[in-house]
Amino acid sequence: MDSIQAELDKLTGKSNLSKVATDIDACIKQLEAARNSIMQDPSQHLATMECLTRTIPTQLEKINTDHREIYTGMNRFDKALNKKFKLSASITKTDYDVFRQIDTKLIDKAIGMHLIREGEFEVAETFEKETGVSILDINSDLKEGFVEMYKIVSAMRLLRDIGPAIQWAEAHATELEQRGSTLLFQLHKLQFIWLFANGTKGGPGKLEALQYARTHLSPFMQHLKEISQLMCGYAFGENMPREFFGAPFEDPEKQWDDVAYVFMGEFCSLRGLSADSPLYIAATAGAIALPTLLKMKSIMKDKKTEWSSSHEVPVEVPLPPTYRFHPIFVCPVSKEQTDEKNPPMLLTCGHVIAMESLHKLPKNEHGLLKCPYCPKSCLIHHAKRVYF
Amino acid sequence: MPRRTLYLEYRDESLLRLPYELHRKVFKKAQNTWEREKVATAETIKDLAQKASSGEHSAEDSVKALDAAIAKMQNYKRKVETLHAEEKQLHGHQAKRIAHLQDLYKCPDLMDKSYERWSRKRLDRLLVDYLARHGHLETAKKLAEDRGIIDLVDLEMFMSCARIEESLKNKSTAECLVWCAENKMALRKQKSELEFELRLQDFVDLMRNQKLNEAMNYAKRFLAPHKATHFNAIRQAAGLLAASSRSHLMEHPQYKALYSEDRWSYLAETFIKTHNSLLGLPPGPSIFVALPAGLSALKVSACYPSCPPTTSGPATSNTSLCPICATELKPLAKDLPYAHYARSSMDLDPVVLPNNRIYSEERLHSLAKKLGLPQGMIRDPTTGEDFEQTQVKKVFIM
Numbered sequence: 001m002d003s004i005q006a007e008l009d010k011l012t013g014k015s016n017l018s019k020v021a022t023d024i025d026a027c028i029k030q031l032e033a034a035r036n037s038i039m040q041d042p043s044q045h046l047a048t049m050e051c052l053t054r055t056i057p058t059q060l061e062k063i064n065t066d067h068r069e070i071y072t073g074m075n076r077f078d079k080a081l082n083k084k085f086k087l088s089a090s091i092t093k094t095d096y097d098v099f100r101q102i103d104t105k106l107i108d109k110a111i112g113m114h115l116i117r118e119g120e121f122e123v124a125e126t127f128e129k130e131t132g133v134s135i136l137d138i139n140s141d142l143k144e145g146f147v148e149m150y151k152i153v154s155a156m157r158l159l160r161d162i163g164p165a166i167q168w169a170e171a172h173a174t175e176l177e178q179r180g181s182t183l184l185f186q187l188h189k190l191q192f193i194w195l196f197a198n199g200t201k202g203g204p205g206k207l208e209a210l211q212y213a214r215t216h217l218s219p220f221m222q223h224l225k226e227i228s229q230l231m232c233g234y235a236f237g238e239n240m241p242r243e244f245f246g247a248p249f250e251d252p253e254k255q256w257d258d259v260a261y262v263f264m265g266e267f268c269s270l271r272g273l274s275a276d277s278p279l280y281i282a283a284t285a286g287a288i289a290l291p292t293l294l295k296m297k298s299i300m301k302d303k304k305t306e307w308s309s310s311h312e313v314p315v316e317v318p319l320p321p322t323y324r325f326h327p328i329f330v331c332p333v334s335k336e337q338t339d340e341k342n343p344p345m346l347l348t349c350g351h352v353i354a355m356e357s358l359h360k361l362p363k364n365e366h367g368l369l370k371c372p373y374c375p376k377s378c379l380i381h382h383a384k385r386v387y388f
Numbered sequence: 389m390p391r392r393t394l395y396l397e398y399r400d401e402s403l404l405r406l407p408y409e410l411h412r413k414v415f416k417k418a419q420n421t422w423e424r425e426k427v428a429t430a431e432t433i434k435d436l437a438q439k440a441s442s443g444e445h446s447a448e449d450s451v452k453a454l455d456a457a458i459a460k461m462q463n464y465k466r467k468v469e470t471l472h473a474e475e476k477q478l479h480g481h482q483a484k485r486i487a488h489l490q491d492l493y494k495c496p497d498l499m500d501k502s503y504e505r506w507s508r509k510r511l512d513r514l515l516v517d518y519l520a521r522h523g524h525l526e527t528a529k530k531l532a533e534d535r536g537i538i539d540l541v542d543l544e545m546f547m548s549c550a551r552i553e554e555s556l557k558n559k560s561t562a563e564c565l566v567w568c569a570e571n572k573m574a575l576r577k578q579k580s581e582l583e584f585e586l587r588l589q590d591f592v593d594l595m596r597n598q599k600l601n602e603a604m605n606y607a608k609r610f611l612a613p614h615k616a617t618h619f620n621a622i623r624q625a626a627g628l629l630a631a632s633s634r635s636h637l638m639e640h641p642q643y644k645a646l647y648s649e650d651r652w653s654y655l656a657e658t659f660i661k662t663h664n665s666l667l668g669l670p671p672g673p674s675i676f677v678a679l680p681a682g683l684s685a686l687k688v689s690a691c692y693p694s695c696p697p698t699t700s701g702p703a704t705s706n707t708s709l710c711p712i713c714a715t716e717l718k719p720l721a722k723d724l725p726y727a728h729y730a731r732s733s734m735d736l737d738p739v740v741l742p743n744n745r746i747y748s749e750e751r752l753h754s755l756a757k758k759l760g761l762p763q764g765m766i767r768d769p770t771t772g773e774d775f776e777q778t779q780v781k782k783v784f785i786m
Contacts, residue, residue: 001493008479008483008486012476016476017415017418017471018472020418020468021472025465028461028465031457035451035454038454045440045446046440049437049450050441052436053437056433057433060430063426067419071415071419074411074415081401081404085400085401095676096673096677098680104522106720110717111515115531122530122534123534126527127519127527130527177759178759182758222760274709274710278711278714278717279717281686282683282712283510283679285685286679286680286682286683286685288685289685290677290678311726312727312728313727314728316727316728316729316730325686326688326710327735328690330731330732337689338689339689349784350783351784352784352785373784384744385744386740386746387745387746388745
């Protein structure tokens, strides 16, 4: 990237048409000077014209050089681009055809949904008008849901007003509690921290915060440890020793963002949705996966081999752990992922293998078989189908 | 920095490639103008000097001639300045885009918030690209403006491209022919068929309207120059001139094809293809590459269970967050290959409950704590059943 930047700097700094313009100006000046000198002294007519036949071609040559310099500069920029994006050459035309069989309406719908999920309601409306695709079913209240969510979130983000979020969390307290969510406490905690650091009247509002804690934090007995950390703020000030108390007062602005994100997560999960737009996750995962996939493709092309299993991608993609949403069980015997037809089976010793592998293991007439991973034996009908 | 982040922007070439190609076009224009100007000026000066020395021009004549030359030069300078303004704008775009790509390098790793912000911006770009390529220009513009990425996308280019495409669909070749003229050299280099096809269409249309003489002249002027490369097509088209009636011709499939209305969408398609390859644009929207790759990387058999899990998953599980399980992506991922896993991937402390469900022991404990269950009790997060901790058994995943 730096080399591209350097080439661009050269283009913007000197190798551009402004130099041409300057040199044209000089040319015009020479012509004007000649004209003026003839006007003033017609006797110099011949000499001046003679002089022009020498100076003008030199000047023209200069402009020529200016052009050549731009040309060279652009070529160098081009080379730098090619070098940087070598991998993009390995994307071929067919790579764009994966979705050929898929109805564009489905893609449009997914995009429309993404727009709603990102809170781009006006864009979504324009999109519906332009494509004629209706993003949501008529009786879906999803959009209203997201309108509400973004209202609450922008109150937090823009106005630093936590009220609407707390109202929502209190209205959904039972559901949140069932999920083991600590959202309500986190909201009150944030409000406390914000009051402690900024108050409502400008400047720290330690007393206000104390009042707030007495009414709003005290009911959360299960979070006693965190509350006591917060209360240490009164003894030690904001810069309390981090090794004992953590840093509850650090970077409140960031905490607003974080808690808003937690809020969005909880809001969405109550509706069975993820906090991040699925399209965003998938596209990002794609960006992370592509280099590996492309590399694999070029290796397979070089070796003229083809991937035998068409229903699996030929290579394991190193996605970060947050991009794993289901536990994956791969049978250690057959190295295959289990599914409904070939489910995972738990042996009495605690090891798990796939059903097909289980049936292939040697067993005696009573159905007794030895676990492939430990010395214990297990009756085949004692193996249990398990669910991850 | 992890190695793989370094590769991430490999497919953003067109982001920088396009302004470069546009810049090159501007420069070509500047150079062509200059070539003409250079020769003309050099000759004028030589000519004037000669006329002065031969006595043909008086001093006054020379002053007049110089005035004319100066005016011409100034005119040229104005042209250069306009081109320089265009060039400057493109340099500006280029700089902003490079800065955007540089931002990626500042992300410490894929888990960092800064990467998330960057990735969101990239998705916005990909969406604008998709929308613009599919002719949803208003949405594209609105999204780009709302997200503040107007300098990172090339809406103007897409708009002018869409205008020409539209005109072809409305059965007019004029706009596209102007574009061909503007890009004459590049098209010739690519051995593009576009211009010939357009000319052929014009000729067929003249024939369709029974304008025999005009058609003949048109063919002489615009088809004949292509005889080296398109001899057969021209000969076939000339057949139209010989035929007395159109209905007679329509019995022959190749003539039927010439008169077909489908040719317009063929022309529109050819134009788009030519346009994109001329500017180094990928043949399709980039999201058509990124999205299937991502869907496949995320797709596992658990996404397509015979009995769907409860919709509102517990806070301890990721299941309800899976993008493949989301209704809007599921149909897109349906026919794509699954991700490949060589080893199991799950929490390191699996335990099995009496109902045969396997969970992370630690997650079960923390859920129990959050729910405030009585000591020694745990709850199945999926089914909501409560069990005693003593009923929980360790499981070994190899």
